Amino acid sequence: MYYKEKYEKKNIILYAGTLNIRKGYADMIKAFVLVAQTYPAWLIVFAGNGEIEQGRKLSEKLGINKQTEFLGWVNGYEKDKAFKEATIFCLPSYAEGFPMAVLDAWAYGLPVITTPVREILDIAKDGKNLLLFKPGDIKSLADQLEKLISNKLLGEDIAKDSKLLASTTFNLETINNEIAGLYEQLLKK
Template sequence: MSRIAIVGNNGSLVLNFRGDMIQAFLRAGHDVLVCAPGLEGTEVERTLRDWGVDTQDIFLRRQGVNPFSDLRTLTALYRTFRAWGAEAVFSYNAKPVIYGSVAGRLAGARPYAMMTGLGYAFTVSTWRARLVRAMMVALYRVAYESCEAVIFQNPDDRALMRDYGALPASTDTAIVRGSGVDTDHFRPVPLPDRPVFLCAARLLAEKGIREYAEAARRVKGHHPEARFLLAGGIDDVVPNSVTRNELEGWEQKGTIEYLGYLDDVRAGLAEASIYVLPSYREGTPRSVLEALSMRRPVLTTDVAGCRETVEPGENGWLVPPRTVDDLAEAMNWMIEHPERWGEMGRASRQLALKRFDVEVINKSIMEVMDLSPSSMAVGA
């Protein structure tokens, strides 16, 4: 039995993204502490405590690099790990990986990091992004040097971190394809008999939201019966996010039906016949895995993280990122071939069961962390 501290950047999303993993740790007899901002007094905290999990609300700014606030985060995590007696630390998201890993090593624990994607700094080329990227590379190198192993969700991200010099040759790595999907929770439901597209993501430029909206406008001109749903929260913190004015404009023109943020995305997926994610880069997109599990054909981009979720022509199509023409063409193809939706959806479900089931993913994570009897070899 080990005492495992888990560090994330958003308390409200802990159960959505790490609930199954936490349950797997608990079933294996481990003690668990969850550290994240925005936990205190929430339903998420109450649920975790009902499970027997300890919680700690932490100060953490998701964006920007401020030496004073980041030192405060590092110090708080170090003290928390020492006081609680953490033996292993599992961190995910950018800042938790950086400060959770370093604090864990300083506190005498075994740090493990999961890279769930590389984010804004690695997907755009503005001067600001390049500056942030240079700082992040330096910080990641310090964090990775502290880790027992770094878990990547796709080989492209691992290769990129090596190319930038952020990943030391001495650091063990493993590939675990995403956070997994609960295939029992995301059960198949019947497909609608009309073309309804859904994109569910944070409303950021790098998720391809603007390309989705423009492709929808073009396609709707030829196929007015098609519907285009968009779900997700507005993120005012991240640069180049979709604005409320843009959303209102798309809605007023009848291009997009905005569903807001969905606590349970199953309702949106049940209404959709095709799932779309035109992202610029991902770790392994959770929303696509949920769509696969619910037997939906998928249109996504041929980029790191996304390309592993689609076998072209079998369960959907891959299109180049940042392009509207190819996305609109793929949408038109789906509308014009409704007889293929069923077989593509069945192929999606089989892919979810074979490659992305949460039980398989959690077993792999525990093996990397040497928390299960049969330890998996991790190598560069």
């Protein structure tokens, strides 16, 4: 659901989802450490439940607690606000089906940094609709973060392409047409 309020984009890298090791939130914290000093105005924001206290402790231990925020579980207005204020979306998962959070980020027009999970690779292209890195590769994740932080035009281009992908591939009319096509094929058999 999109609310009508306008939010000013902030220097925020957003993570939305459950905070657990499999989702790679700790990798995101460790990668951000590598760019945080160069970009002190940037924050990473975690929207989701799970290992919040462990995340806080890790960000404090690594010295970026002032550039890290944990919102807890968000939905409705708070989710809308988090996505609209963010400039970059990051989901560093080790394994996923099709990550709905990435679809949300595309719908909000955010450039996405994620890992090459199967279903993502079926529809999106690295460097065009998103930026990819190998799960667990902290340096590569940091490089992708820096790439989008330092190159606003690249982020805008990726966001534009990904929003178009989301609106054409995942709209109701397209889905209904695909279902109708499947029924037609089944009826012919």
